[in-house]
Amino acid sequence: MTNVKQVLVVDDDQDIRELLAEYLTKNSFDVITAEDGIEMNQKLKVSMPDLIILDIMLPGDDGFTLCQRIRQTSDVPIIMLTANSDEMDRVLGLEIGADDYIAKPFSPRELLARIKALLRRTQFVAKHAQEIQDKEKARYLCFANWKLDTQQHVLLDTDNTVFPLTGADYQLLMLFLESGEKPISRDQICQSLHGRDAFANERGIDVHLSRLRHFLGDDAKAPSMIKTVRGKGYLFIAPIHTEN
16 A cells, blocks of 8 residues: 555553554554553654544543644544544544544444545645645635635734634535535535445534534524525525735
8 A cells, every 4th residue: 555644542551552553453454552641742742643642531631632732733534533422522532623423332443444545535625735836826725703724724814813723624614615606415425424334423514514513603593604594404695806
């Protein structure tokens, strides 16, 4: 396999680290592991992996804290592992920037499918950005009080303050900006964010939409950007123009 993808597994359970290292290696991934946030930071100083599997319950800084810290400098795909069946843990993980989650005990096969879906989406985003550059399209998509930089994958406000986006946030926003005057269905959102191998759920899509609306300052009850269209999905209603 060419262009082998590297996965970092962060979990204090040695059995889980060894299980995932063996299973993912057999499926043509390069796997490195860490037992806590300290070791994770050491590994990240050497190189940034293509994807991180991050346990929530860790000694020292927990997975939520580590996820927030990673998101300050990187949009690397993150899958959270949780031993808690409480939906709030999973929702919180998505809200702070995780791309997906899976509950313990989990099927390695299901986790592999999620990994492949996230990496596929990441490749799509990178390819899309390159196509924009190759075709010499406008770098900035402007709407409301925002300006999306399609090369750097960040948002700028009217003061040109930079706001980094996660891969999922960028992909969802681009889906709306490219939709024209057509509503986007929940199935389209699921397909765009997770791919066919995803095990999507209704709550996860709601979290992604809610997080993007909150980030943009759009009130779902009186929307100026993302409007809910009953029976059809969601429509981006803010005027859009481009800048080079």
